[in-house]
Amino acid sequence: MHQDDGRKQRLSLLCKKLRGDESVRSFTKKRAKELGGINFSTWSAWERGQADLSKDSLDKLVKFIGCSHEALGGYLNNFIGLEELFQPSSNNFKPNEESDFSPEVTTAWVKSLATQDKLFVATQGLQAFQEEFDKFVEARAKEKIELLLNLLSANTYPENSKIEETAIKLDLSVEDLRKLCDRHFS
Known part of the structure; x- marks a missing residue:
C-alpha cells in the first residue's frame, strides 16, 4: 500500500x-x-479515502478536533493510533490555548478510551458536577432565606402584593406564606 493511501485510509x-x-x-x-x-x-471525499488534506484543511481539522498539528500528523503517518490522537497529553493538549470541547469531539474522545478510563472520566465528571451542584443549592438556599427574612423583618404586616411576589419566588403557595405572616405578626 502506498504511503498516501495509508494516510487517506486513516483520515477516512x-x-x-x-x-x-x-x-x-x-x-x-x-x-x-x-x-x-x-x-x-x-468531508465525504475524505471518508471515501479519495482526498488528502491541503494545508488549509489540515489547519481547520486540527482546530475542529482540538489537537496539535504534530498529533494529527503522527496519526495520519501511522506513528500514533486513533485512541492516542484524542488523549489529552503534554504533546497535544495545551491548557493555555483555546481547546475544542464540543460535544462531538468530546464524545469521540470518550468513546476512544478503554473501559477503566471511561469510568474514571465519568466519576471525575460526576464529582465536579456534585461540587457545582452543591454550590448552586447553597446559593439558592441563601437567596430563599434572604427573601423570607426581608418579608418577615418588617415592623408591619406585609402588603398582599409583597406576599404574593415572595411566594412565587420561593415556590410556595401564597396561602401558606400568608399563614406564616399571620403567625409571625400576631
Missing part, C-alpha cells in the same frame, strides 16, 4: 469516528461554523 477512519452515526450532510451542515468551511463534498 478519523472522519467517520468524528461524524458518528449522523449523515455526512447533516454533520457538515450542523457544524459548518466549527468546521471552518470544510464542506460536505470535502
